Amino acid sequence: MNYFAIPLLAFLIETVTFIGGLGILSHHVFRETISGKTYWKLISEQIYQVGYRSLPLILITSGSIGMVMSLQFGLGLEKFGGKLYVPKLVAATFLREMGPMFTSLMLAARVGAGIASEIGSMVVTQQIDAIRALGTSPIKKIVIPRVAACLIVLPILATLSNIVGNFGGLIVGATELDLDPSFYYLKIMATASLEDYLSGFGKTFFFANFISLPACYFGLNVKNGAKEVGIATTKAVVVSSIMILIGDFFLSKVFWMIAKWV
Amino acid sequence: MIEVIGFKKSFGTKQVHKGVTFDVKKGECLGLIGGSGTGKSVILRSLIGLEKPDSGKIIIDGVDITKMNERELLEIRKKVAYAFQNGALFDSMTVFENLAYPLREHFHLSEKEIKDRVHDQLADFGLEGNEFVYPGNLSGGMQKRVGLVRAMMMNPQVILYDEPTAGLDPFNTKKIQDLILRLKSRGVTSILVTHDMPTANAVCDKMAMLSQGRIEAQGNMAQLNQDERGAIAKFISGEEF
Ligand SMILES: Nc1ncnc2c1ncn2[C@@H]1O[C@H](COP(=O)(O)OP(=O)(O)OP(=O)(O)O)[C@@H](O)[C@H]1O
Numbered sequence: 001m002n003y004f005a006i007p008l009l010a011f012l013i014e015t016v017t018f019i020g021g022l023g024i025l026s027h028h029v030f031r032e033t034i035s036g037k038t039y040w041k042l043i044s045e046q047i048y049q050v051g052y053r054s055l056p057l058i059l060i061t062s063g064s065i066g067m068v069m070s071l072q073f074g075l076g077l078e079k080f081g082g083k084l085y086v087p088k089l090v091a092a093t094f095l096r097e098m099g100p101m102f103t104s105l106m107l108a109a110r111v112g113a114g115i116a117s118e119i120g121s122m123v124v125t126q127q128i129d130a131i132r133a134l135g136t137s138p139i140k141k142i143v144i145p146r147v148a149a150c151l152i153v154l155p156i157l158a159t160l161s162n163i164v165g166n167f168g169g170l171i172v173g174a175t176e177l178d179l180d181p182s183f184y185y186l187k188i189m190a191t192a193s194l195e196d197y198l199s200g201f202g203k204t205f206f207f208a209n210f211i212s213l214p215a216c217y218f219g220l221n222v223k224n225g226a227k228e229v230g231i232a233t234t235k236a237v238v239v240s241s242i243m244i245l246i247g248d249f250f251l252s253k254v255f256w257m258i259a260k261w262v
Numbered sequence: 263m264i265e266v267i268g269f270k271k272s273f274g275t276k277q278v279h280k281g282v283t284f285d286v287k288k289g290e291c292l293g294l295i296g297g298s299g300t301g302k303s304v305i306l307r308s309l310i311g312l313e314k315p316d317s318g319k320i321i322i323d324g325v326d327i328t329k330m331n332e333r334e335l336l337e338i339r340k341k342v343a344y345a346f347q348n349g350a351l352f353d354s355m356t357v358f359e360n361l362a363y364p365l366r367e368h369f370h371l372s373e374k375e376i377k378d379r380v381h382d383q384l385a386d387f388g389l390e391g392n393e394f395v396y397p398g399n400l401s402g403g404m405q406k407r408v409g410l411v412r413a414m415m416m417n418p419q420v421i422l423y424d425e426p427t428a429g430l431d432p433f434n435t436k437k438i439q440d441l442i443l444r445l446k447s448r449g450v451t452s453i454l455v456t457h458d459m460p461t462a463n464a465v466c467d468k469m470a471m472l473s474q475g476r477i478e479a480q481g482n483m484a485q486l487n488q489d490e491r492g493a494i495a496k497f498i499s500g501e502e503f
């Protein structure tokens with residue numbers, strides 16, 4: 001009995017602590033964003049770190065996913081003579097789900113881990129304390145630039161991912177499925193709607209926070225030692241991936257509902 | 263200037279401070295001694311609000327800082343500087359950027375003024391030529407000195423030194439003693455945590471010894487030097503007490 005009860009209880013306590021801690025952190029971030037000075041230089045540095053340096057990863061994964069999707073849809077639908085729907089299917093799935101989702105998951109792995117381990121080691125080496133001791137705020141100096149950078153960068157990366165993914169689909173369409181590239185292109189343009197795009201685009205703002213806030217939270221809550229930095233890094237990636245995946249379902253529902261309304 | 267009253271602090275089940283009381287007047291230097299792990303660093307950290315006591319008061323310049331929130335504490339930290347035991351330098355910044363950090367944050371200085379001030383301070387500590395070195399590439403003693411310089415950059419009214427001379431050679435130890443004395447003559451109040459008795463003797467006005475969660479003994483230097491049987495004298499000579 002205790003073999004199950006104790007870890008379960010520990011897990012529940014940890015989850016509640018995490019949710020509470022994340023709420024408090026978000027509150028501090030919000031309050032300090034709207035008051036006092038903003039460190040634009042730090043934000044732009046983070047945009048470079050988070051955004052520009054993630055570019056190759058995002059472009060390569062999106063391209064491959066687009067190619068695979070086009071191939072699978074194409075081969076699957078060929079039997080029913082539905083090959084012509086490949087551009088529409090790939091475009092709609094990519095804009096609504098795959099682009100924002102994969103970009104966010106890749107960023108959670110690359111950037112979330114980076115943020116958590118960097119902040120964690122700053123805690124261990126007392127650099128966070130030093131920021132406070134020198135009369136400055138770690139929220140402003142460390143957390144806000146990372147949160148802001150993710151918020152700015154993720155929608156842009158997701159948009160690029162959409163473009164590259166569909167381009168990957170087009171290439172496979174032309175080479176493997178015998179679809180004329182200009183037909184494929186026109187088909188995307190004709191069928192993909194702004195609504196598809198916006199529903200995916202809207203999610204990225206939530207996903208950005210699902211990446212940066214847990215990463216900062218776990219980093220800041222490292223108490224001592226290199227081992228905890230490792231644990232914090234793992235937790236950051238796992239938790240933000242879960243939040244993205246679960247959040248995606250609910251956000252998709254919400255966006256469908258909004259679309260019905262307008 | 264500084265008054266600590268009934269300071270209590272536990273970590274988990276371990277009670278580190280069971281009611282610590284002492285005070286430091288303006289311009290004075292208090293030497294705080296005590297065995298390793300008795301909580302000297304925790305007291306210094308609490309004096310600038312990095313740590314919150316479980317109960318007790320910490321009064322700085324007439325105000326109790328234990329009730330302050332993080333934003334109010336930022337103001338206290340401009341007045342009270344803490345020189346970390348190990349320097350706590352920002353390892354992603356060069357020595358120059360580390361030292362310029364407090365200046366850039368709290369003063370409106372031109373780039374040239376910042377440069378001049380940093381150079382002056384570095385030269386003062388025999389650290390010139392290391393401006394563009396990253397802290398990771400400095401020796402432990404050098405990191406410590408840079409940390410000390412960084413803490414002083416804002417001309418604080420109170421400086422809390424956490425073992426500033428541990429691990430330093432005699433020449434640099436002397437320099438730090440001179441520095442503490444120089445700041446003291448300018449009216450800076452200070453607390454010096456140290457195991458280094460010659461330095462304590464050279465700069466402190468009074469001493470307090472922390473043991474088992476309380477101030478075990480305290481007194482001014484003249485008293486302590488006469489009393490050869492007291493707890494502090496025993497601590498210094500390495501006897502058990
Ligand atoms: N964040 C913390 N979490 C848990 N325990 C802590 C924490 N900070 C300090 N302690 C404990 O409090 C006690 C006092 O620590 P502190 O660093 O103040 O000792 P110290 O007197 O400065 O020792 P030293 O002379 O070795 O620097 C130690 O036993 C330490 O284990």
Ligand SMILES: [Mg+2]
Nearest residue numbers: 302303347424
């Ligand atoms: Mg200490």
